[in-house]
Amino acid sequence: MQNKSEGLKEELLRIKACVEEALTAVEGGEEERAQELLRQGLAAVPLASQVVMPHDQRTEPTKIPEGSRITEGVFDGQHMIGADGRQYLVPPNYSSKSKLVEGDLLKLAITGGGAFVYKQIGPIGRKRVVCTLEQDGAAMWSATDGVHRWKLLTAAVSFFKGNPGDEVIILIPADAPSKWAAVENIIAR
Numbered sequence: 001m002q003n004k005s006e007g008l009k010e011e012l013l014r015i016k017a018c019v020e021e022a023l024t025a026v027e028g029g030e031e032e033r034a035q036e037l038l039r040q041g042l043a044a045v046p047l048a049s050q051v052v053m054p055h056d057q058r059t060e061p062t063k064i065p066e067g068s069r070i071t072e073g074v075f076d077g078q079h080m081i082g083a084d085g086r087q088y089l090v091p092p093n094y095s096s097k098s099k100l101v102e103g104d105l106l107k108l109a110i111t112g113g114g115a116f117v118y119k120q121i122g123p124i125g126r127k128r129v130v131c132t133l134e135q136d137g138a139a140m141w142s143a144t145d146g147v148h149r150w151k152l153l154t155a156a157v158s159f160f161k162g163n164p165g166d167e168v169i170i171l172i173p174a175d176a177p178s179k180w181a182a183v184e185n186i187i188a189r
């Protein structure tokens with residue numbers, strides 16, 4: 001029976017062989033064959049399948065349907081303020097997942113069916129701040145570093161399962177004051 005390190009070594013050698021075979025295909029001008037060799041070869045190796053996600057399982061960029069009405073604007077912490085002066089609510093889950101910061105530029109496509117499709121097109125400079133997580137009487141979340149206080153989206157705090165008093169790492173604009181912050185991570189205390 002082989003020990004754990006021998007099994008790991010065996011898997012790594014199979015990965016190396018797969019990569020070398022794909023490299024040979026690329027050098028021969030067969031890029032598509034190389035991609036298929038990698039996809040099939042790495043999928044057959046347990047270690048690689050845990051680490052490498054096949055291309056067809058990755059999230060592709062959101063396609064904006066033809067005929068959509070397009071507007072661009074600036075994220076204010078909860079909304080996109082469009083170039084047309086209107087406020088468009090940005091879904092909190094999208095804001096949280098994308099770690100949007102006040103001042104980020106967004107594009108909004110409103111499809112013919114009425115769906116809103118947001119896309120971040122211009123992130124601004126960011127800086128990280130280590131803070132303490134707080135919750136007020138109205139169940140609104142905030143982060144404080146002892147001097148400043150920033151509002152946080154409930155969706156972001158919920159995702160990280162935050163509790164009052166936890167350490168929260170936030171992202172804020174690097175060169176501008178802000179009322180809102182994006183949650184990068186929460187460390188339970």
